[in-house]
Every structure is written in C-alpha cells, then in structure tokens.
Amino acid sequence: MTDASKMLTTFLEENSAEFLQNWRNKIVISDADLYKEEVLNNGIQMFYLVKRTIQSPLSEEEIMELARKLAQERVEANVNISEFIYNVNIGRSEIVKWVSNSGIESEELNPLIEKINSLFDRFSYLAVREYTEIKEKLLQDKVLYIDQTHKERLTILGQMSSSFVHEFRNPLTSVIGFTKLLHNDHPNLPYLDIMQHELEQLNYRISQFLHVSRKEIIESKREEFQLSTQLKELIEFLYPSLVDGDVSIHFDCKCDDNIIMKGNKDELRQVFLNLIMNSIDALQEIKGPREITINCWENNEKVQIDITNNGPKIEEKTIEVIFEPFFTTKDLGTGIGLYICKKLIEKHGGNIQCESNDEETTFSIGIPVESGVMNY
Numbered sequence: 001m002t003d004a005s006k007m008l009t010t011f012l013e014e015n016s017a018e019f020l021q022n023w024r025n026k027i028v029i030s031d032a033d034l035y036k037e038e039v040l041n042n043g044i045q046m047f048y049l050v051k052r053t054i055q056s057p058l059s060e061e062e063i064m065e066l067a068r069k070l071a072q073e074r075v076e077a078n079v080n081i082s083e084f085i086y087n088v089n090i091g092r093s094e095i096v097k098w099v100s101n102s103g104i105e106s107e108e109l110n111p112l113i114e115k116i117n118s119l120f121d122r123f124s125y126l127a128v129r130e131y132t133e134i135k136e137k138l139l140q141d142k143v144l145y146i147d148q149t150h151k152e153r154l155t156i157l158g159q160m161s162s163s164f165v166h167e168f169r170n171p172l173t174s175v176i177g178f179t180k181l182l183h184n185d186h187p188n189l190p191y192l193d194i195m196q197h198e199l200e201q202l203n204y205r206i207s208q209f210l211h212v213s214r215k216e217i218i219e220s221k222r223e224e225f226q227l228s229t230q231l232k233e234l235i236e237f238l239y240p241s242l243v244d245g246d247v248s249i250h251f252d253c254k255c256d257d258n259i260i261m262k263g264n265k266d267e268l269r270q271v272f273l274n275l276i277m278n279s280i281d282a283l284q285e286i287k288g289p290r291e292i293t294i295n296c297w298e299n300n301e302k303v304q305i306d307i308t309n310n311g312p313k314i315e316e317k318t319i320e321v322i323f324e325p326f327f328t329t330k331d332l333g334t335g336i337g338l339y340i341c342k343k344l345i346e347k348h349g350g351n352i353q354c355e356s357n358d359e360e361t362t363f364s365i366g367i368p369v370e371s372g373v374m375n376y
C-alpha cells in the first residue's frame with residue numbers, strides 16, 4: 001500500500017460519519033420502499049468497498065456479493081431502479097468531492113480517484129445486470145404460470161366437450177337424417193328448411209368442439225381425397241349461408257385434379273368451413289359487393305390454399321392474437337374457430353397465416369401433399 005493510499009484511507013475513516021450523513025441527506029428513498037432501512041447500511045458497505053479498492057484491487061466476486069444483495073432488494077422493494085442508480089451516483093460524486101479535499105497531491109490522488117470511479121462503474125453494471133436477470137426470470141415464471149393455467153382450461157374444455165359431443169352427436173345425426181327423409185316425402189312441408197338449417201348449425205358447433213377434444217384428435221384417421229372435390233362440396237353445403245349473407249364465392253383450383261391429398265378429410269373440411277364462415281361474418285360489415293375467393297395451387301410438394309375476402313381490414317395487433325383460443329370480437333362467438341384451424345393445420349405438418357389490408361383479408365394455408373400428418 002502506498003503512502004497516498006494509506007493517507008486517503010485514514011482520511012475516509014476519520015470523516016466517514018460526516019460523509020455518510022451528507023450522502024444520506026441527498027439521496028432519494030421512496031416511502032413505498034420495503035428496504036428503506038437497509039439503504040444506509042448498503043451505503044456503509046459500499047463505503048467499505050471504496051476503502052478496500054484504494055488499498056488493493058477487488059475481485060469481481062467481492063463486488064458481486066453486494067451487487068447481488070442490492071439487486072434482490074431492489075426487485076423486492078418494487079420501486080423503480082432509477083432511484084438506486086441515482087443514489088449510487090450521488091455516492092460517487094460525493095466521495096470524489098470529499099477525497100479532493102484530502103490534501104493529497106493531485107498526481108498521487110488521481111490514480112486513486114480512477115480506482116474509485118472504476119469500482120462504481122463495475123458495481124452499477126453488476127447490480128443492474130443482476131436486477132434485470134431477476135426481473136426477467138420473474139416475468140418468465142409469470143408467463144409459464146399463465147401458459148400452464150391456459151393449458152389446464154383447455155384440458156377441462158377438452159374433457160367437457162368430449163363427453164358433450166358423445167352424448168349429443170348420435171341423437172342429432174338421427175334427427176338430421178329423419179328431417180331429410182321427411183323433406184323427401186313432403187317437399188312442401190313448411191318450416192322444414194328452417195329446421196334443417198338450424199340443425200346444421202348445431203352440428204357445426206358440435207363438430208367445432210369435437211376438434212378441441214384431445215381424445216377425438218388422437219383417434220382421427222388419415223385418408224386420401226381430392227382437395228378440389230372437397231372444396232366444391234363444401235361450397236355447395238354452404239350455399240344457403242352464402243345466399244343469406246349476400247356473398248358470392250369464386251373458386252379457382254390450379255391443382256391437377258389427379259392430385260390426391262393425404263390427411264384427415266373431416267378435420268380439413270372443418271378448417272375450410274371455419275375460414276369461410278368467418279369471411280361471411282366479416283363481409284356483413286361492408287355494403288358493396290361481398291366476395292370470397294378461394295385459390296389453390298401446388299408448390300414444392302405443398303398444397304397452398306388462399307381464402308380471401310374483401311371485408312374490413314384486421315389490424316396488425318389483432319392478427320397477432322386471432323389464433324389464440326377464446327379471442328373473439330363477435331357477440332355470439334366462442335373464439336375457438338381459428339385456434340382449431342391452426343391446431344389442425346399444424347397437426348397436418350402445415351402452417352396457416354393471415355394478411356390483411358384495406359382491400360382484402362387472406363388466410364393462407366400450406367400443407368404437405370403427402371407426408372407430415374402427425375400424431376396418427
């Protein structure tokens with residue numbers, strides 16, 4: 001230890017009470033700070049480190065010990081980190097001011113001030129780094145917790161819908177069948193068309209829940225089918241809803257008709273059905289000609305299907321959440337339509353995305369022609 005270091009250490013020790021009092025008067029401590037009693041104590045420890053660094057260089061671990069303690073306290077104190085930075089900087093400028101009055105020649109004093117500054121720099125850096133890490137970890141834990149409860153809700157929903165579906169589906173299928181027979185025998189019987197429409201709607205809702213039920217998803221089968229035929233059948237099925245909503249639909253399939261897709265026909269039908277129903281709903285918000293266009297083509301062993309409508313723009317922020325379960329803007333929506341679409345498409349090894357501008361909104365699906373049907 002040099003003479004100057006010894007002198008400075010003695011000077012600091014002799015004046016420590018006054019120095020700390022001065023620092024204490026200048027710093028800010030919020031009333032809400034749970035650790036306000038500890039602040040002075042921490043200042044004393046920092047003062048001790050300053051005396052040590054003048055004598056010999058400190059290891060990272062020595063500085064880290066105090067930095068870690070402070071970071072933890074700052075997180076628990078639940079006040080802004082800026083107060084802490086402010087108080088540390090007050091400590092630094094106060095101490096530099098004090099040592100300048102120690103009577104030591106500036107030639108010998110300057111390297112010591114440099115050491116003090118370097119200690120403060122390292123200390124602030126380590127404390128803020130530690131603070132950020134703890135905060136990030138807390139945030140991650142929170143997200144994990146939310147995800148977990150989210151999954152639990154979905155599992156419960158899955159179990160509920162599974163039993164719900166089994167109990168309602170069979171009688172519904174026979175009622176739909178008998179209504180059709182009745183219609184054949186008595187084509188002019190009034191109200192039958194309304195009943196059929198309502199039953200189809202009910203069937204649609206039930207099938208929707210069927211696809212959230214995990215048990216049913218695992219049991220689903222893979223089969224071969226022609227995409228263009230399936231889409232044409234679906235458009236025919238949706239004819240009453242299209243007329244009702246005053247929507248015209250254009251279908252353009254550039255796929256070779258011989259291309260047979262492999263996948264779960266029912267599940268993919270449900271995806272297209274959800275997307276077209278959403279388009280019909282969205283188009284009700286505009287006055288002019290309401291149009292849906294379906295394009296499909298093959299590209300690199302993948303079938304691409306675009307479902308476009310000229311309805312209102314979906315804002316960028318909304319697009320980020322529309323595939324989340326239970327997100328809906330409709331009074332009677334459940335918000336699981338797009339969530340199911342995404343799950344089912346991903347299960348087929350594909351992807352789905354949405355793009356929207358002032359003119360049109362497109363949901364684009366890409367599915368491998370052959371492989372990629374997972375969990376079968």
Ligand SMILES: Nc1ncnc2c1ncn2[C@@H]1O[C@H](COP(=O)(O)OP(=O)(O)OP(=O)(O)O)[C@@H](O)[C@H]1O
Pocket residue numbers: 274278279282309311312313314322327328329330332333334335336337338339361
């Ligand atoms: N083609 C579209 N144009 C504009 N907005 C859309 C379109 N498709 C979906 N949306 C928006 O995304 C939301 C979520 O759609 P999703 O199909 O998941 O649920 P939903 O249609 O509201 O209810 P559900 O399908 O369960 O009956 C909709 O409420 C709507 O705001």
Ligand SMILES: [Mg+2]
Pocket residue numbers: 274277278337338
């Ligand atoms: Mg929907």
